[in-house]
Structures are given as C-alpha cells and as structure tokens.
Amino acid sequence: MRYIGNKRKLIPFIRQGLEELGISGTTACDPFAGTASVARFLKTRGFSVATSDIMAFSYALQWAYVVVDRPPRFHGLHDHIALDSDPLAAAIHHLNCLEPRSDFIFEHFCPDGQAGSEHERRYFTPENAGRIDAVRAQIHDWYLDGYLTDDEHFVLLAALIEAADRVANTTGVYAAYVKSWQPNALKPLRLRPPRLVTGTGLECRAHQLDAAKLVAALGPFDLLYLDPPYNTRQYAGYYHIPEIIAEGWFEEPPRLRGKTGLPENGDKRSNWSRRRHCEQAFEDLVNTAQPRHILMSYNSEGIISEECIERVLRERGVPGSYRRLEQSYKRYRSDRDSKTRRYKSDQVTEILYYVRVA
Numbered sequence: 001m002r003y004i005g006n007k008r009k010l011i012p013f014i015r016q017g018l019e020e021l022g023i024s025g026t027t028a029c030d031p032f033a034g035t036a037s038v039a040r041f042l043k044t045r046g047f048s049v050a051t052s053d054i055m056a057f058s059y060a061l062q063w064a065y066v067v068v069d070r071p072p073r074f075h076g077l078h079d080h081i082a083l084d085s086d087p088l089a090a091a092i093h094h095l096n097c098l099e100p101r102s103d104f105i106f107e108h109f110c111p112d113g114q115a116g117s118e119h120e121r122r123y124f125t126p127e128n129a130g131r132i133d134a135v136r137a138q139i140h141d142w143y144l145d146g147y148l149t150d151d152e153h154f155v156l157l158a159a160l161i162e163a164a165d166r167v168a169n170t171t172g173v174y175a176a177y178v179k180s181w182q183p184n185a186l187k188p189l190r191l192r193p194p195r196l197v198t199g200t201g202l203e204c205r206a207h208q209l210d211a212a213k214l215v216a217a218l219g220p221f222d223l224l225y226l227d228p229p230y231n232t233r234q235y236a237g238y239y240h241i242p243e244i245i246a247e248g249w250f251e252e253p254p255r256l257r258g259k260t261g262l263p264e265n266g267d268k269r270s271n272w273s274r275r276r277h278c279e280q281a282f283e284d285l286v287n288t289a290q291p292r293h294i295l296m297s298y299n300s301e302g303i304i305s306e307e308c309i310e311r312v313l314r315e316r317g318v319p320g321s322y323r324r325l326e327q328s329y330k331r332y333r334s335d336r337d338s339k340t341r342r343y344k345s346d347q348v349t350e351i352l353y354y355v356r357v358a
C-alpha cells in the first residue's frame, strides 16, 4: 500500500541493522505498525510480535500479515461458493466477480454519488466505487452471518483496503484527489491474495491502541521497534478513506464534511505528529517500556530532534551500547512542492537508532 513511512523498501536495511547490532530474541513489539511491513518481517525472523496503531485499517493489515498463521480454509463458505484447492484464491475470485452496487463509497467518494456531488469527490471511478461497496458489504454480511473466522475476515478486508488503494485517484494520500483521472484509477478494482506468513507457530497479537498504552501493558520483552510519524501531517486526515473502508458504515454511517469527506467525529490526532508534544511522548514511551533492545527508525527531517533521541536512548540504555546507522534513499513524494512545503532534495537519510537496555 502507498503509505507515508512504509518501510517495505527499507527491510534490507532493517535486516542488516538486526544482524550488525546482534539483536536476537523471541518477542518483539511494533507499536506504530502502519502497513505491518516491519512486523511481518520480524515474524519471518522468528519473533512473536505484538503490534498496534491508532488506525483501524492498520489493525486489519496487522491481523492479516502478522496474526494469521494458518492458510485460511473458508470452511464457512462451502455452501456459498465453489472452494477449490486454493480457498483464499476462490474467495477473492468470488469478490472480484461481484456486481457493483451504490452504497457509501459510491455516494460519497465518486463523481456520480449524490452525497459527494457538491464537491465532486473524484477518489474513485463510479465503477470502482460501486465495486468497493459490493465487496465491503459481502465481507460484512459473511462475517455477520458467522461464515468467516476473524482470520478470514481480516485477510479479505486487508485485500480490499490494498486493492482500493491501488485504484485511488490520488498521488498516494487521501488529503486530496486528482482532478483528472490518473491511469491507475481507470484500472478495474482487483483484489489480490495477501502474502501471508503462515506455519510459524508463533503467537502474534494485533491492537488498535495508543502506542504508549500497549507498551505499558506488555511487561518485559526482547525488541521494541519504534517507527513513529516523522512530521506534523496527521495520518487520520491523510488516510480517512481506507479507515472508512476498514470500519464500515453498517451500524452508524459516518457523517462527512468538506471537500475531501473527512469524518466529522474521526479525531485520531496523535501527539507524535505535534511539534510541541512529540519529544515528551517519545521520552515517556521509552522510559515505560521494558525491552532488552530498542531499535528506532527515523529520518533526517523528523520533528523529534536528533539530540533528543540520542539523549533519551543513552539515558535509558546500557552505557556504551548506543549506535546510529544510516542509509540514504529516494524520497517518497506524496505531493509536490508548494508554497508551504519545499522539499530540500530528492534524497532523505533514513536512520536506525539503537540502544541495548538489558
């Protein structure tokens, strides 16, 4: 999924960091999990991972990519769809063949919808908006009728969230749509089976909690991997559509406002994206956690100062164990330079900070 701070392309750097720093163990916590790319990787390295994020769509991705440990069998769907030797592929195929219907996403996030028409929210073509509605409703109905296990439910939801993102008419974030249709938006919505990590026997847990709350509740564990927001852009405002798809609209449809259709009561603002609060939040979290190792991803343009990171980690860690590794990479551009934001260069330095605690 296109996501600010997605570490998918930096996994080799994180792997190198784990090896160079001699980080081993069996339990890890990734409390800013986002797309779950790092937590998924840690699971492949043999860690039982506890993940969290404030966003509901992240919770679905965490569950699919980290909690699920057995290939879903979809036994409950036996009487409803033809399940062959690959039940996940069969379930996905069924969802891909549904007729579009006009429901919440169609009404609010495509130009043909009545509710969004005042602003002509061009996030999806009418065809794709209708397909998202049809797939979301089918997943909801199956789950409500008891045909899906939790694992199966979140695997299908993750597949839908990612498929919708591939055809979203945006430059990567949902804070704005593009006025003309982008080539990706004109492609038909197609769900793909998520790349699950199964058969490990590891017990992993997903949460939708504030990072500090999860860490405080955990007790001792081996590795705390921190990847907090780098800037003042609130994720809740940048990814409200995946959030609506994850939460659904079936009991109480969210009330939306403005040009982009932000939910009225969807305030999930984070102190980690506020200049005046992020350093305190960081210090509190590091001092509450009880890991043996702390590894933190951050970049050279982050709002927590390097002096603060170094001081807090050195104070918390074993003397002499503090380390800093860095790697340059090409910037993820979710939007262009503007009057208010001018990128310094196309290269950003990604940093891994490390300290051993025990």
Ligand SMILES: C[S@@+](CC[C@H](N)C(=O)[O-])C[C@H]1O[C@@H](n2cnc3c(N)ncnc32)[C@H](O)[C@@H]1O
Pocket (backbone or CB within 6 Å): 003, 004, 005, 006, 007, 008, 031, 032, 033, 034, 035, 036, 037, 038, 052, 053, 054, 055, 058, 209, 210, 211, 212, 227, 228, 229, 230, 235, 236, 270, 271, 272
């Ligand atoms: C840099 S991103 C993490 C990216 C992730 N490592 C990945 O590879 O996709 C930061 C994440 O922190 C989450 N976040 C922000 N404030 C939070 C909080 N107080 N508690 C938990 N998660 C939070 C955001 O929703 C976002 O997903």
